Amino acid sequence: MKKIEVKKGQILQRKGDVNSKLYRVESGLLRSYSISDKGKEHIYMFAPENWIIADSVAPDEPCDLFIDAIEPSIVWQEDKAQHLAHDVPKLIKRINVLQKRVIMLMCASALERYEHFLATYPDIVQRVPQKMIASYLGITPEALSTVRRKRPQKA
Amino acid sequence: MKKIEVKKGQILQRKGDVNSKLYRVESGLLRSYSISDKGKEHIYMFAPENWIIADSVAPDEPCDLFIDAIEPSIVWQEDKAQHLAHDVPKLIKRINVLQKRVIMLMCASALERYEHFLATYPDIVQRVPQKMIASYLGITPEALSTVRRKRPQKA
DNA sequence: CACACTTCTTAATCTACATTAATGCACCGG
DNA sequence: CCGGTGCATTAATGTAGATTAAGAAGTGTG
Incomplete structure (x- = not known):
């Protein structure tokens, strides 16, 4: 258990690394993402304050994901x-979240996915560039732009 | 721990049920699926022999998924x-599988998803109707049909 | 056997999103 | 102060897969 200061853009984990650690964010913002064969980046999750972020592989197996800092952070x-x-319920909760996300990816439109993102990460929208949100949603920045334009405005 | 005989089509769990049980398949084939607001069915997973199937919610919370039998089964x-x-590593493995599936859903084409399905469930293809495979892949049966037609034939 | 019923396939058309490309802006370092 | 670089937006064109519709083949039931 060690406190680390992370600079913006600093990489904590690369795909292929063997990493037995996970990261609890005290302040700032991390993200995990994969890079496809075709070189495309897909954000898997964001981790703002109090979130935990890690690759879900056994501690002695090579990772699938990159983890880096979007903002300067303390983790x-x-x-x-x-x-x-210690925390089986938390693992189950995580599986449940993933289960919902899989189902959503299978049936929801770009707009629905965006709304769900806003609900999941209410205060992240202002903190990250649009292209990262698009990457999280699995659409292009251009598509996100039109979704936002057409979106029923609330408040 | 109780042995149950399940008829083809029999439902073991409905969305909204509170179900503290999970099911280990001894023989036969189960599936779990969700039904969207628009009434569309999406298969979340198949469970052939020796697989475990359950809704990943806390034992005292209402379920998101339906579970039923595709073949007459003993579970x-x-x-x-x-x-x-007892089995934290198995939970982590499960999260890892879901992680991969989320990433795949974000970036893979229908063909790539079909190939991955074949790799994951090598002996299920013959046992379930095409439309269920399509439902698992998140595409229509028509789309699956053309994917299969165009697919690079191996052996 | 005949019949309804479901599954699978094929083809025509439609649509959401990707791709490409152009423009306007902010930020940064010289 | 100016020119570069990256980000967001908009519009045009392209495309994977959805939708719709029809027919062929299989399956269970009276």
Whole structure:
């Protein structure tokens, strides 16, 4: 359990690394993402204050995801094995969130996905560039732009 | 821990049920699926012999998914809480699989998803109707039909 | 056996989103 | 102060897959 200061853009984990750590964000903003064969970046999740971010592989297996900092951040580095063993309900919750996301990706339109993103990360919209939101939603920045234009305005 | 005989088409769990059980398939084939607001069915997973299938919610919360039998099956009904507590690595493995699936849904074409399905469930293709495979892939049966036609034939 | 019923396929048309390209802006370093 | 670089937006054109519709083949039921 170690406190780390992370600069904007600094990479904490690369695909292929073996990383037995996870990161609890005290302040700032991290993200995890994959890079496809075709070289496209897809953001898997954002981790603002109090979120935990990690690659969900066994502590001794190579990672699938990159993790880096979108903002300068303070994070606690913890041991995956130790931390997770205690918290089965949290793991189940995580699976449940993923389950919902899979189902959403299978049936929701770009607009619906955007609305869901806003609900999931209410205060992230202002903090990250549009292209990252598009990357999280699995659409292009251009498509996101038109979605935002057409979107029923609330408040 | 109870052995159950399940008829083809029999429903083990409905959306909204509170179900503290999970199911280990001894023989046969189960599936879990959701039904969207628009009434569309999306298969979330298949569970052939030796697989475990359940809704990933806390044992005391209402379920998101339906579970039913595609073939007449013999399943062991077990207690979620009890079973899962023992097996943190299995939970992590599950999260990892979901992580990969989310990423795939974000960037893979219908063809790539179909190939991945074949790799994941090598002996299911013959056992379920095409429309269920399409439902699992998040495409229409018509689209699956053309994918199969165009697909690079192997052996 | 005949009949309804479901599944699978094929083809024509439609649509959401991708791609490409052009423009306007903000930010940054010289 | 100016020119570069990256981001957001808009519009045009392209395309994967949805929708619709029809017919062929299989399956269970009276």
